[in-house]
Amino acid sequence: MEHFEKYESYIPFDLTNPRNFIIASLVLLAIVIFRYLLVAGLFWLAFYKNSSPAIKNRQIYATLPSRKNQLYEIKWSMYTSILFAVSGVLMGVMWQLGLTQLYLKFDQFGYWYLPVSLLVISIVHDFYFYWTHRWLHTPKIFKLFHSVHHNSITPSPWASFSFHPVEGLVQALALPVIILFIPAHPLALLIYLTFMTLSAVTNHLGFEILPRGSEQRLGKWIISGVHHGQHHRYYRYNFGLFYTFFDHLYSTEHPNFAKEYQQVFDKKAP
Numbered sequence: 207m208e209h210f211e212k213y214e215s216y217i218p219f220d221l222t223n224p225r226n227f228i229i230a231s232l233v234l235l236a237i238v239i240f241r242y243l244l245v246a247g248l249f250w251l252a253f254y255k256n257s258s259p260a261i262k263n264r265q266i267y268a269t270l271p272s273r274k275n276q277l278y279e280i281k282w283s284m285y286t287s288i289l290f291a292v293s294g295v296l297m298g299v300m301w302q303l304g305l306t307q308l309y310l311k312f313d314q315f316g317y318w319y320l321p322v323s324l325l326v327i328s329i330v331h332d333f334y335f336y337w338t339h340r341w342l343h344t345p346k347i348f349k350l351f352h353s354v355h356h357n358s359i360t361p362s363p364w365a366s367f368s369f370h371p372v373e374g375l376v377q378a379l380a381l382p383v384i385i386l387f388i389p390a391h392p393l394a395l396l397i398y399l400t401f402m403t404l405s406a407v408t409n410h411l412g413f414e415i416l417p418r419g420s421e422q423r424l425g426k427w428i429i430s431g432v433h434h435g436q437h438h439r440y441y442r443y444n445f446g447l448f449y450t451f452f453d454h455l456y457s458t459e460h461p462n463f464a465k466e467y468q469q470v471f472d473k474k475a476p
Protein backbone atom coordinates (compact mmCIF):
# COMPACT_ATOMS: atom_id res chain seq x y z
CA MET A 207 0.00 0.00 0.00
CA GLU A 208 3.05 2.25 0.34
CA HIS A 209 2.81 2.83 -3.39
CA PHE A 210 -0.40 4.78 -2.83
CA GLU A 211 1.25 7.07 -0.30
CA LYS A 212 3.64 8.53 -2.87
CA TYR A 213 2.84 11.60 -4.91
CA GLU A 214 4.76 10.23 -7.94
CA SER A 215 2.41 7.21 -8.07
CA TYR A 216 -0.40 9.56 -9.05
CA ILE A 217 1.43 12.34 -10.87
CA PRO A 218 4.68 11.16 -12.47
CA PHE A 219 5.44 14.40 -14.33
CA ASP A 220 5.04 18.18 -14.29
CA LEU A 221 1.41 18.84 -15.24
CA THR A 222 1.91 22.58 -15.67
CA ASN A 223 3.87 21.79 -18.85
CA PRO A 224 1.22 22.19 -21.64
CA ARG A 225 2.43 19.09 -23.50
CA ASN A 226 2.17 16.95 -20.37
CA PHE A 227 -1.25 18.45 -19.63
CA ILE A 228 -2.54 17.36 -23.03
CA ILE A 229 -1.02 13.86 -22.78
CA ALA A 230 -2.45 13.38 -19.27
CA SER A 231 -5.88 14.61 -20.48
CA LEU A 232 -5.86 12.11 -23.36
CA VAL A 233 -4.85 9.22 -21.10
CA LEU A 234 -7.53 10.17 -18.58
CA LEU A 235 -10.09 10.54 -21.39
CA ALA A 236 -9.40 6.96 -22.46
CA ILE A 237 -9.84 5.79 -18.85
CA VAL A 238 -13.08 7.78 -18.33
CA ILE A 239 -14.60 6.45 -21.58
CA PHE A 240 -13.48 2.91 -20.83
CA ARG A 241 -15.00 3.05 -17.35
CA TYR A 242 -18.27 4.48 -18.72
CA LEU A 243 -18.53 1.86 -21.47
CA LEU A 244 -17.60 -0.92 -19.07
CA VAL A 245 -20.00 -0.05 -16.25
CA ALA A 246 -22.94 1.06 -18.46
CA GLY A 247 -22.24 -1.82 -20.87
CA LEU A 248 -22.26 -4.47 -18.14
CA PHE A 249 -25.57 -3.20 -16.75
CA TRP A 250 -26.99 -2.93 -20.28
CA LEU A 251 -26.03 -6.54 -20.98
CA ALA A 252 -27.35 -7.77 -17.64
CA PHE A 253 -30.71 -5.95 -17.87
CA TYR A 254 -31.46 -5.26 -21.55
CA LYS A 255 -30.26 -8.56 -22.95
CA ASN A 256 -31.81 -10.75 -20.31
CA SER A 257 -35.51 -11.59 -20.38
CA SER A 258 -35.67 -13.65 -17.21
CA PRO A 259 -38.75 -12.84 -15.06
CA ALA A 260 -36.52 -11.80 -12.13
CA ILE A 261 -35.08 -8.99 -14.30
CA LYS A 262 -38.26 -8.11 -16.20
CA ASN A 263 -40.13 -7.75 -12.92
CA ARG A 264 -37.83 -4.82 -12.07
CA GLN A 265 -38.46 -2.92 -15.30
CA ILE A 266 -39.72 0.60 -14.52
CA TYR A 267 -41.15 1.74 -17.89
CA ALA A 268 -43.59 -0.14 -20.11
CA THR A 269 -41.15 -0.04 -23.05
CA LEU A 270 -37.38 0.18 -23.09
CA PRO A 271 -35.72 3.23 -24.72
CA SER A 272 -35.20 3.00 -28.48
CA ARG A 273 -31.84 2.26 -30.04
CA LYS A 274 -31.84 5.79 -31.48
CA ASN A 275 -32.23 7.27 -27.99
CA GLN A 276 -29.46 5.12 -26.60
CA LEU A 277 -27.08 6.22 -29.37
CA TYR A 278 -28.04 9.85 -28.68
CA GLU A 279 -27.11 9.35 -25.00
CA ILE A 280 -23.77 7.76 -25.89
CA LYS A 281 -22.93 10.67 -28.22
CA TRP A 282 -23.50 13.34 -25.54
CA SER A 283 -21.74 11.21 -22.92
CA MET A 284 -18.61 11.30 -25.07
CA TYR A 285 -18.52 15.13 -24.92
CA THR A 286 -18.98 15.01 -21.14
CA SER A 287 -16.13 12.48 -20.85
CA ILE A 288 -13.77 15.10 -22.34
CA LEU A 289 -14.81 17.59 -19.64
CA PHE A 290 -14.43 14.99 -16.87
CA ALA A 291 -10.95 14.07 -18.13
CA VAL A 292 -9.80 17.71 -18.23
CA SER A 293 -11.29 18.30 -14.79
CA GLY A 294 -9.30 15.29 -13.49
CA VAL A 295 -6.03 16.74 -14.84
CA LEU A 296 -6.99 20.16 -13.48
CA MET A 297 -7.25 18.58 -10.03
CA GLY A 298 -3.74 17.19 -10.57
CA VAL A 299 -2.41 20.66 -11.43
CA MET A 300 -4.12 22.14 -8.37
CA TRP A 301 -2.55 19.42 -6.23
CA GLN A 302 0.88 20.03 -7.75
CA LEU A 303 0.54 23.76 -6.99
CA GLY A 304 -0.38 23.02 -3.37
CA LEU A 305 -3.90 24.42 -3.68
CA THR A 306 -5.83 21.34 -2.51
CA GLN A 307 -6.48 19.51 0.74
CA LEU A 308 -5.30 16.19 -0.76
CA TYR A 309 -3.05 14.16 1.55
CA LEU A 310 -0.93 11.03 1.08
CA LYS A 311 -0.44 9.23 4.42
CA PHE A 312 -3.42 6.95 4.88
CA ASP A 313 -3.51 7.55 8.65
CA GLN A 314 -2.86 11.30 8.53
CA PHE A 315 -6.32 11.98 9.98
CA GLY A 316 -6.81 8.42 11.29
CA TYR A 317 -7.98 5.46 9.21
CA TRP A 318 -11.56 6.16 10.28
CA TYR A 319 -11.43 9.38 8.28
CA LEU A 320 -11.03 7.52 4.95
CA PRO A 321 -14.64 6.23 4.78
CA VAL A 322 -15.91 9.34 6.60
CA SER A 323 -14.29 11.58 3.97
CA LEU A 324 -16.21 9.71 1.26
CA LEU A 325 -19.45 10.23 3.14
CA VAL A 326 -18.77 13.93 3.74
CA ILE A 327 -17.72 14.52 0.13
CA SER A 328 -20.80 12.71 -1.17
CA ILE A 329 -23.14 14.84 0.99
CA VAL A 330 -21.45 18.12 0.01
CA HIS A 331 -21.48 17.00 -3.63
CA ASP A 332 -25.16 16.14 -3.33
CA PHE A 333 -25.87 19.63 -1.99
CA TYR A 334 -23.91 21.20 -4.88
CA PHE A 335 -25.70 18.96 -7.39
CA TYR A 336 -29.13 19.63 -5.90
CA TRP A 337 -28.90 23.42 -6.21
CA THR A 338 -27.11 23.51 -9.56
CA HIS A 339 -29.77 21.06 -10.77
CA ARG A 340 -32.55 23.36 -9.51
CA TRP A 341 -30.82 26.20 -11.39
CA LEU A 342 -30.71 24.05 -14.55
CA HIS A 343 -34.49 23.72 -14.22
CA THR A 344 -35.17 27.46 -14.42
CA PRO A 345 -37.04 27.82 -17.75
CA LYS A 346 -34.45 29.70 -19.82
CA ILE A 347 -31.48 27.65 -18.57
CA PHE A 348 -33.41 24.40 -18.97
CA LYS A 349 -34.06 25.09 -22.65
CA LEU A 350 -30.45 26.03 -23.30
CA PHE A 351 -28.48 23.51 -21.26
CA HIS A 352 -30.53 20.83 -19.52
CA SER A 353 -32.95 19.66 -22.22
CA VAL A 354 -30.22 17.41 -23.66
CA HIS A 355 -30.34 15.29 -20.52
CA HIS A 356 -34.16 15.39 -20.36
CA ASN A 357 -34.63 14.33 -23.97
CA SER A 358 -34.34 10.90 -22.37
CA ILE A 359 -37.83 10.64 -20.88
CA THR A 360 -37.19 6.98 -20.21
CA PRO A 361 -33.39 6.95 -19.87
CA SER A 362 -31.07 3.99 -20.40
CA PRO A 363 -27.77 3.31 -18.56
CA TRP A 364 -26.02 5.21 -21.39
CA ALA A 365 -27.71 8.44 -20.19
CA SER A 366 -25.50 8.65 -17.11
CA PHE A 367 -23.17 11.28 -18.70
CA SER A 368 -25.59 12.52 -21.37
CA PHE A 369 -25.29 16.27 -20.73
CA HIS A 370 -24.97 19.47 -22.70
CA PRO A 371 -21.33 20.66 -22.31
CA VAL A 372 -22.39 23.58 -20.06
CA GLU A 373 -24.15 21.16 -17.72
CA GLY A 374 -21.15 18.81 -18.05
CA LEU A 375 -18.87 21.68 -17.02
CA VAL A 376 -20.99 22.52 -13.96
CA GLN A 377 -20.76 18.87 -12.91
CA ALA A 378 -17.06 18.52 -13.77
CA LEU A 379 -16.25 21.48 -11.49
CA ALA A 380 -17.81 19.93 -8.39
CA LEU A 381 -14.83 17.85 -7.27
CA PRO A 382 -12.12 20.44 -8.03
CA VAL A 383 -14.08 22.86 -5.81
CA ILE A 384 -14.65 20.25 -3.08
CA ILE A 385 -10.96 19.31 -2.76
CA LEU A 386 -10.10 22.95 -2.11
CA PHE A 387 -11.82 22.60 1.27
CA ILE A 388 -12.22 18.96 2.28
CA PRO A 389 -9.17 16.78 3.01
CA ALA A 390 -9.21 13.64 0.87
CA HIS A 391 -6.83 10.81 0.00
CA PRO A 392 -6.41 10.48 -3.79
CA LEU A 393 -7.17 6.76 -3.62
CA ALA A 394 -10.43 7.54 -1.80
CA LEU A 395 -11.21 10.00 -4.60
CA LEU A 396 -10.60 7.34 -7.25
CA ILE A 397 -12.99 5.00 -5.42
CA TYR A 398 -15.48 7.87 -5.19
CA LEU A 399 -15.29 8.52 -8.96
CA THR A 400 -16.05 4.88 -9.72
CA PHE A 401 -18.90 4.93 -7.20
CA MET A 402 -20.25 8.04 -8.98
CA THR A 403 -20.26 6.23 -12.32
CA LEU A 404 -21.99 3.24 -10.77
CA SER A 405 -24.64 5.40 -9.14
CA ALA A 406 -25.24 7.41 -12.36
CA VAL A 407 -25.64 4.19 -14.36
CA THR A 408 -28.04 2.52 -11.92
CA ASN A 409 -30.14 5.70 -11.55
CA HIS A 410 -30.70 5.76 -15.32
CA LEU A 411 -30.90 2.02 -15.83
CA GLY A 412 -34.67 1.83 -16.33
CA PHE A 413 -34.79 -1.03 -13.82
CA GLU A 414 -34.97 -0.84 -10.03
CA ILE A 415 -31.95 -2.52 -8.43
CA LEU A 416 -32.95 -2.13 -4.77
CA PRO A 417 -35.11 -4.91 -3.28
CA ARG A 418 -38.90 -4.92 -3.10
CA GLY A 419 -40.08 -2.95 -0.06
CA SER A 420 -37.04 -0.60 -0.07
CA GLU A 421 -39.23 2.48 -0.49
CA GLN A 422 -39.68 2.38 3.30
CA ARG A 423 -36.07 1.46 4.06
CA LEU A 424 -32.87 2.06 2.04
CA GLY A 425 -34.77 3.53 -0.92
CA LYS A 426 -36.22 6.19 1.36
CA TRP A 427 -32.70 7.68 1.68
CA ILE A 428 -30.72 6.43 -1.30
CA ILE A 429 -31.64 7.43 -4.85
CA SER A 430 -32.10 4.64 -7.39
CA GLY A 431 -33.95 3.94 -10.63
CA VAL A 432 -37.55 4.70 -9.64
CA HIS A 433 -36.61 7.91 -7.85
CA HIS A 434 -34.50 9.41 -10.63
CA GLY A 435 -36.81 7.97 -13.28
CA GLN A 436 -39.58 10.15 -11.84
CA HIS A 437 -37.30 13.16 -12.29
CA HIS A 438 -37.01 12.39 -16.01
CA ARG A 439 -40.77 11.98 -16.43
CA TYR A 440 -42.16 14.68 -14.12
CA TYR A 441 -39.31 17.27 -14.22
CA ARG A 442 -40.36 19.16 -11.07
CA TYR A 443 -39.43 16.51 -8.51
CA ASN A 444 -36.45 14.50 -7.24
CA PHE A 445 -33.41 16.71 -7.94
CA GLY A 446 -30.86 14.87 -5.77
CA LEU A 447 -27.74 12.95 -6.79
CA PHE A 448 -27.11 10.13 -4.29
CA TYR A 449 -29.42 10.80 -1.36
CA THR A 450 -33.00 11.96 -0.94
CA PHE A 451 -32.10 14.27 2.04
CA PHE A 452 -32.31 17.51 0.13
CA ASP A 453 -35.51 16.55 -1.70
CA HIS A 454 -37.02 15.87 1.73
CA LEU A 455 -35.58 19.06 3.22
CA TYR A 456 -36.83 21.32 0.42
CA SER A 457 -40.06 19.35 -0.19
CA THR A 458 -39.27 18.39 -3.77
CA GLU A 459 -39.71 14.64 -3.54
CA HIS A 460 -42.46 13.28 -5.78
CA PRO A 461 -45.56 12.64 -3.61
CA ASN A 462 -46.13 9.26 -5.27
CA PHE A 463 -42.60 7.95 -4.97
CA ALA A 464 -43.43 5.09 -2.59
CA LYS A 465 -46.56 4.16 -4.57
CA GLU A 466 -44.74 4.03 -7.91
CA TYR A 467 -41.91 2.08 -6.30
CA GLN A 468 -44.37 -0.58 -5.18
CA GLN A 469 -46.07 -0.61 -8.60
CA VAL A 470 -42.82 -1.67 -10.27
CA PHE A 471 -42.75 -4.85 -8.21
CA ASP A 472 -46.52 -5.41 -8.13
CA LYS A 473 -47.11 -5.31 -11.88
CA LYS A 474 -47.22 -8.51 -13.88
CA ALA A 475 -43.94 -9.03 -15.71
CA PRO A 476 -44.37 -7.62 -19.26
Ligand SMILES: [Zn+2]
Nearest residue numbers: 339343352437
Ligand atom coordinates in the same frame (compact mmCIF):
# COMPACT_ATOMS: atom_id res chain seq x y z
ZN1 LIG B 1 -33.18 17.59 -14.45
Ligand SMILES: [Zn+2]
Nearest residue numbers: 355410434438
Ligand atom coordinates in the same frame (compact mmCIF):
# COMPACT_ATOMS: atom_id res chain seq x y z
ZN1 LIG C 1 -30.87 11.91 -15.17
